[in-house]
Amino acid sequence: MSAAPARARPLPRTPTPSSAAAPIELSIVMPCLNEAETLAVCIKKANAFLARHGVAGEIIVADNGSTDGSQQIANALGARIVAIEARGYGAALIGGIAAARGRYVAMGDADDSYDFEALLPFVESLRAGADLVMGNRFRGGIAPGAMPALHKYLGNPVLSFVGRTFFGTRVGDFHCGLRAFRRDAVLALGLTAPGMEFASEMVVKAALRGLDIREVPTTLQPDGRSRPPHLRTWRDGWRHLRFLLIYAPKWLLLYPGLALAAAGLLGVIGLLPGDVALGQIRLGVHTMIFAAMAVLIGSQLVGLSVLARRYGAIAGLWPESGLMRRVRNWFTVERACIAGALMLAGGIAGAGLATAIWAQSGFGAMDPADLMRLTIPSMLLGCLGVQTVVTAFFIGLLDQPRR
Template sequence: MAAAQALRDEQWDLPPGDSSPAVELSIVMPCLNEAETLALCIRKAKAFLDEYNIAGEVIVADNGSTDGSQQIANALGARIVHVPARGYGAALIGGIEAAQGRYVAMGDADDSYDFGALMPFLDALRQGGDLVMGNRFQGGIAAGAMPPLHKYLGNPVLSFLGRAFFGTPIGDFHCGLRAFRRDSIRALGLTAPGMEFASEMVVKAAIAKLDIREVPTTLQPDGRSRPPHLRTWRDGWRHLRFLLIYAPRFLFLYPGLALALAGLVGVLGLIPGDIRIGEVELGVHTMIFAAMAVLIGSQLVGLSVLARRYGVIAGMWPESGLMRRIRNWFSVERACVAGGLMLVTGLGGAIAATLAWASAGFGDMNPAALMRVTIPSMLLCCLGVQTAVTAFFAGLLDQPRA
C-alpha cells in the first residue's frame, strides 16, 4: 500500500503523504444555451471516464445560459463554472482555471465531437505531450458537419498559414476537440476572449516550444436546431489577424525586404538613363514609384524590428539570438550616424541639382536629367530621417522599467 501511495504521489505531483483524491482529467465544455445537446455530451464524457476507470470531472463553463443548460448540467453531476465574460475563449479560460485535473480536454457542447473517443488524446498526454490536437481531416468529417467554405478554404488556408508562420506540423489548427497539460497551457497566459482563442493556444504553444501532437478525430453535424455561434467571415478574420500579429516577419519583414530590394534595383538601374524591356520603356516616372517602394519597404522592415522588440518586452515570444545580436550592434548612436550620412548625402544631391539649375540661369532644363538626381536625393533624405527616428523609438522601448 505504501509503495502504491508513493507511486500515486509521484504520478500526480502530490506532496508525500497527501491522500486527497487526484483528478487526472478534467473535461471542459463551453456553454451558452446548449440545452438541446448538453445532456448528451455530459453523458458521453462521464461514460468515457467510467469505461476507462479514469479519475476525472466534467466542467460546464457557462457563459450566462438562459435556456436551462445550467439545470441540466447540475442534474447530471457536472460541475458548473459561471463565466460572466462573454466569448468562446473567455468561457474556456474560466473553465481551465477552475479545472482540478492534471490534464484538460476541451470540446464544444453541441454534440459535434465524440467525448467517448478521448483515449488517444489522453495516451499522448501520458506519453509526454503538452498539447494534443484533434485532426478532423484525418479522422473524418461527416456530410453536413462542416460548411464547404470552412472545409475547402477557411480551415486549410488558416492551418497552412499557421504551419508556415510558426513551424508547427498541425494539420487542423482550429479543431475544437483537444487536450493538454493544464500547467503547461496556463503558463502561456492565454487571453483571447473570442473564437481566436483556438489559434492563440496553438501559436503560443509553438512559440514556447511545447510538445505538440496530433491525433485523428471525427466531426459530426451538431445537434442543435439553432445556428452556431461561429460567424464565418468575422471569426475567420479574427483568426487571421491573430496569426499575423504574432508573425511580424511575415507581416512586415519579408514584404518589406522584397519591396525595398525591388525598388532599390529600379532606382539604381534608372540613374544612368531610361531602360527598354521589349516594347516597354522605363524612365524617371518609373523611378518615382521605385523610390516609393523603397520607402514603404524600409518602413515595413523598421516596423518588423520594433514589433519583434515589443513582443519580447511584452512577453509574447522569447528573444532570438539573431535579434539579440542585431540589438547589441544597432545602437541609437550608430543608427543616427548612418541616418545622418544618408541625410547629408541626400542634401548634397539636392544642392548639386540646385547649383546645376542656377548655372543654367534658373531657366529651362532637361527635367528627366534633373529628376535622376533629385529622386535619389529625396530618397536618401527620407531614409536618413526614418532610420534615426526608428532607432530612437527602439531606444525608448529598451528603457529600464520599474
Template sequence: MHMSTAVDLSNVHDVTPADRRPLALPAIELSIVMPCLNEAETLAVCIRKAQRFIQDSGISGEVVIADNGSTDGSRQIANALGARIVAVEARGYGAALIGGIAAARGTYVIMGDADDSYDFLSLQPFVDALRAGGELVMGDRFLGGIASGAMPPLHRYLGNPVLSFLGRLLFDNKISDFHCGLRGFRRDAILDLGLRSTGMEFASEMVVKAVMHRLDVRQVATTLSPDGRSRAPHLRTWRDGWRHLRFLLTYAPRFLFVYPGMACAAIGTIGVATLASGSVTLGRVELSITTMLFAAMLLLLGCQLVSFGIVARLYGVASKLWPTSRRVELFRARFSVERGAIAGGLLSLLGVVGIVLLVGGWATTGFGAMDGIALMRLAIPAMVATLLGLQAVFTSFLIGLVDTRTG
C-alpha cells in the same frame, strides 16, 4: 499591433453548490472542460458521455462547464448531472475557455464544444498522448473522419485547409487541423502561455503560442459529427475566419512586414540604381524617369515595412506576446538608439548634399530653366536618401521606447 483583451479571472467563480463540494479535494488527473452558452439541447448528452469515459477509463477526472451567461437552463442541467459549473462573466468562446481552464483541477485538460459534435467517449488517444509526454494534443478531424453535414463545404474545402496551411507556413509546424475544437493539453503548460484572446481566434492563439514556445505538440485522429442543436452555431464564417487570419498575420511579422518589405526594397533599389544613369528600353517599352519615381516609392515602402517588422517583433517580445529568439537577442546586443540615429543622420546628410548640388547646379543657370529629366535623376536619389535617413532616426527612437532593454 492588435491586442486582445485579457480575461479578468476575478470574475471567474465556481458556482457548484457548496453541499456538493468535497471537503478534501482528491488528486485529479483529467479535467474535461466545455464552454457553454445556451446549450441546453445538447449539454446533457455531452456531460453523460464525458462522465462515462471517465468511469470506463478508470481515470480520476471531472467535468467542468465554463458557463458564459446561459439563460436557457444549461446551468441547471449541468448541476443536476453533477458537473462542476464555473461562471465566466467575460463574453466569448476564448473567454469561457480561459476561465474554465484556470478553474480546472486536473493535471491534464481536454476541451471540447458542448454541441455533441465531438465524441467524448473516445478520448483515450488524447490521454495516452498526454501521458506519453505531449503538452498539446490536437485532434485531426480530416484524419479521423468528418460525417456528412458536420462541416459546411466552405469550411471543409476552403476555410480550414487554407488557414491550416497558413498556420503551418507561418509558424513552421506540421499540424494538419489548426482549428479542431477537441484538444488536450497539460494545464500548467498552457497557463504559462498567457493566452488572452477572448473570441474564436483563441483556438489559433493556443496552437501558435505552443509552437513558438516549443511545446511538445502531437496529433491524434478524431471524428466530427453534425451538432445536435436546432439553432445556428455561434461561429460566424467570415467574421471569425477573418479574426483567425488577422491573428495568424499579427503573430508573424516576418511574413506580414519583413519579407514583403525586403522584396519591395530590393526591386526599388534596382530600379532607382539602373535608371539613375539613363533610360532603359525593354523591347518596345522605354523605362525612364516616371518608372524611377515609382521605383523610389517602392524602395521607401519596403524600408518602412521592414522597420514595422522590427518594431512589431520587439514589441511582441517586450509585452510577452511571444518568446524571444537568437535573432532578436543578437539585434539587441548590437543595436542602440545612438547607433541607429547616427547611421540615419549620415544617410540624411548624404541626401542633403545631393540637394545642395542640385541647388548649386540650378544657380549656375541663373535659376532659370533646366533639363527636367536630368534634374530628377539626381533629385530622386537625394530625396530617397534624406527620407530613409530620417526614417531610420525616428525608428531608432521608437525601438528604444518599445524595447526597454535596448542600449
C-alpha cells in the same frame, strides 16, 4: 460560442489547488451557451469515458449565461458549473480552464459534434509527455453535413496552412475544437482572446514557446442542435487570420518589406544612367519615382518589423530570437545616428548639387528628366537617413529599464 469584443482576463499563471480528496488527472471543460438540446448527451459520454478507462476526472460546464436550462441539466448530471460573465468562446474556456482541478484538461464543444468517449488517444499522448494534443478532423473523418463546404475546403485548410507556415508547426487542423493539454503549460501561455480566435491563440503561443504539440485523429459529426451555430464564417475567419498576422511580424512586415525595398532599389539604381527599354515599354524618371516609393515603403515595413519583434519580446508575446538579439545589439542608437547622418548628408549634398546645376543655367528652364535623376535619389537618401535615426531611438525607448 459567439465571439464578442469583451476582453477576458488572462489565465492565471499558478494552478488552483485541488479541494478534492483524490488528485484529479483530467478535467473535461465544455463551453456552454444555451446548449440544452445536446449538453446532457455530451456529459454522459464524458462520464462514460472516465468510468470505462478508470480516469480520475471531473466535468466542468463553463456557462456563458445560458437561459434555456443548461445549468440545471449540468447540475443534475453531476457536472461542475462555472459561471463566466464575459461573453465569448474564448472567455468561457479561459474561465473553465482556470477553475479546473486536473493535471490535464480536455476541451470540446457541448453541441455533440465531438465524441467525448474517444478521449483516450489524447490522454495517452499527454501521459507520454505531450504538452498540447490537437485533434485532426481531416485525418479522423468528417461526417456528411458536419462541416460547411466553405470551411472544409477553404477556410480551415487555408488558415491551417497559414498557421503552419508562419509558426513552423505541423498542426494540420488549427481550429479543431477537441483538444487536450497540460493545464500548467497552457496557464503559462497567458491566453486572453475572448472570441473564436482563442483556438488559434493556444496553438500559436504553444508553438512560439516551443511546447511539445502532437496530433491525433478525431471525428466530427453534425451537431445535434436545432438552431444555427454560434460561429459566423466571415467574421470569425477574419478574426483568426488577423490574429495569425499580428503574431507573425516577419510575414506581415519583414518579408514584404525586404522584397519591396530590393525591387525599388534595383529600379532606382538601374534608371540612374538613363531610360531603360523593355521591348516596347520604356522606363524613365517617372518609374524611378515609384521605385523610390517602393524603397521607402519597404524600409518602413522592415523597421516596423524590428519594432514589433522587440515589443513582442518585451511584452512576453514570444521569446526573443538569437537573430533579433544580435540585430538589437548591433543596431545601437549611436551607430544608427552615424549611418542616418551619412545618408542625410548624402541627400543634402545631392540637393545642393542639383541646385548648383540649376544656378548654372541662371535658374531658368531645364530638362526635368535629367535633374530628377539626381533629386530623386537625394530625396530617398534623406528620408532613409531620418527614418533610420528615428527607428533606432524608438528601439532605445523600448529598451529602457522597467521596474
